[in-house]
Amino acid sequence: MSITTPKGFLAAATTAGIKPSGNPDMALVVNEGPEFTAAGVFTRNRVFAAPVKLSKQALADGQLKAILYNSGNANACNGERGYQDAVASVEAVAEQLGFASEDVAACSTGLIGEPMPMDKVLAGVGELTGSLGDNGSAAAEAIMTTDTVKKEVLVAGNGWQLAGMGKGVGMMAPSLATMLVCLTTDASLAQDVAQAALKKACDLTFNTLDIDGSTSTNDTVILMANGASEITPSVEEFEAAVLQACADLADQLQGDAEGVTKRVKITVQGTTTNEQALNAARTLGRDNLFKCAMFGSDPNWGRVLAAVGMADADMDPENISVYFNGEAVCEQTTGTPNARNVDLSGADIDVLVDLGTGGPGTAMVRTTDLSHEYVEINSAYSS
Amino acid sequence: MSITTPKGFLAAATTAGIKPSGNPDMALVVNEGPEFTAAGVFTRNRVFAAPVKLSKQALADGQLKAILYNSGNANACNGERGYQDAVASVEAVAEQLGFASEDVAACSTGLIGEPMPMDKVLAGVGELTGSLGDNGSAAAEAIMTTDTVKKEVLVAGNGWQLAGMGKGVGMMAPSLATMLVCLTTDASLAQDVAQAALKKACDLTFNTLDIDGSTSTNDTVILMANGASEITPSVEEFEAAVLQACADLADQLQGDAEGVTKRVKITVQGTTTNEQALNAARTLGRDNLFKCAMFGSDPNWGRVLAAVGMADADMDPENISVYFNGEAVCEQTTGTPNARNVDLSGADIDVLVDLGTGGPGTAMVRTTDLSHEYVEINSAYSS
Structure with missing residues (x-):
């Protein structure tokens, strides 16, 4: 099970060389439709990263077709250059997949204040768009930083599914590395229902996790819903599923928090x-x-x-x-x-x-x- | 140099057995007069220890003749029994020295929620009242908990002196052990001048020290002035001396904070x-x-x-x-x-x-x- 288990989602992961360790460090999640409903919750930190700014703009119309992820570099505090780098990255994705660039969000995690190695990033984008498939678990691995295990969840609805991946240690107080979460579902949802369910679930789960009182510049939770199951769950049913998925991921995040023994x-x-x-x-x-x-x-x-x-x-x-x-x-x-x-x-x-x-x-x-x-x-x- | 360097102050220290380590753990500082002016600044924590309650009452009239110190037990969160134990301790001091019990303050530091071993404490009081002398440095040692060195300061005025001792790591944010400071001076001061100078100096020194964001139940800074020098410094002169003494002690506290390398x-x-x-x-x-x-x-x-x-x-x-x-x-x-x-x-x-x-x-x-x-x-x- 992974974020590509619900119908109509593809993913890819690659090692672009952003991380010195040589571990996988880029991922792409694509929604094949037919619907492109999206909802998001972002960091409250007033110093926020370029990809957060870009993703908020991309989500303004409540629609997304893809999310580009990288680990190893937060692309935060890089000024106008950082923003232009984020734009160039999603434009490359959009161009190669035939999307409008405003349908692509971006999430980064890693060191703050280091310019993005754009040659590596753009080469990575080429790898990703060329290898899309049922690779949700590889994507979950590629977004890890100091995480020791990947975090995934699957919730079965009545004829539809909701899946998620996450990294980091908590929305209100992620440790050195950001909390990033991606949820995918083949349920058919009104955007306001999706947004409300996501906000509610975040408040009750990630927002109750407080590992060290620090809040990342990059925290982002995005949900994409494509209606591929042709089923519209009731609001209660959907909210319960999102809550269950977020609670499960929050447990995994807490259990893998940096240096945790309790x-x-x-x-x-x-x-x-x-x-x-x-x-x-x-x-x-x-x-x-x-x-x-x-x-x-x-x-x-x-x-x-x-x-x-x-x-x-x-x-x-x-x-x-x-x-x-x-x-x-x-x-x-x-x-x-x-x-x-x-x-x-x-x-x-x-x-x-x-x-x-x-x-x-x-x-x-x-x-x-x-x-x-x-x-x-x-x-x-x-x- | 020590808190018994200014004229008209005596001190004593002893090992009463409150600390399992067998290190000195009780001290007494006595003001021989002729004046008994005193000022104090206390913890802002709403959960405060019995000796803090007692010392606030003792200081209500702006006069003190003695302060009883112990380390190894904070006498905090011990309920009515804790307060009665603090009262019994200062009553023993008062009786043996011929003072009114409301002229004796008490400061404790150590573990919270452990009843005071009153047999040891009362035996310790007997030792202390029987061995008063120029023992300020021994007192500075007896109030240490995880401190690795004792902290003392002496500021020379024009014909008068101000001395201090301290333990702990900072007023706003002492680490596990409380910050206690005692200042003695043979200057002659109006109580409101003494109180204002102490408050100002604490704000600029101990209150800017923030080691770990925690604030003790027991933090206490007390100044005693006896006028034995027969000199009344100007307000500016006195405030500068108190600030200098507190800044020096704050530096020593910061340098000896728990586990500090920077x-x-x-x-x-x-x-x-x-x-x-x-x-x-x-x-x-x-x-x-x-x-x-x-x-x-x-x-x-x-x-x-x-x-x-x-x-x-x-x-x-x-x-x-x-x-x-x-x-x-x-x-x-x-x-x-x-x-x-x-x-x-x-x-x-x-x-x-x-x-x-x-x-x-x-x-x-x-x-x-x-x-x-x-x-x-x-x-x-x-x-």
């Missing part, structure tokens, strides 16, 4: 609003001391209190409760007798924080630990 | 207000990807842009400049030709970011790199 789910409740709960969950999920404690399987709940005490959320500072893996370690802002004995040695850690106001606000965020491996990977990326 | 100074300009500049500087100073790059001496300026692009500050996303150690690595949001060759191998790295709006806002923050050692120290603190 998957940590943080739930905050007992504050006034969901937004406040999210603030508190994010504050905790980004706290290095907490994340180091998780790496050490250390039930140091004091760090949970120290972190949430700084969050922009209503709380009763003398009535905060903390649970690790369902066991109360802190009640009324005071440790329970067995707090230090809770076993956090497993790979999954569940943290529940009740801020004690009795309010209805609640939110969930997923993060990881902070490990030696994270520092190692991220201390010598560009050199 | 001292990083971040200046942001070219945005609308100083507050916005501070937001951007903090966002960058807390960005793990940036901090890992600094650890690796990697001039990966793309991470600077990715980080500041998420900051709550006015910017021109296409006109951002970045300088490493005075060399332009990014202009108009685009890398300069020699950007990757800038030498960051030294221990001090200077980062200047211009957000490109032409606005007058500017701010400076100091941080450190994110190293293997940081993860190591912080992954097994409570266990």
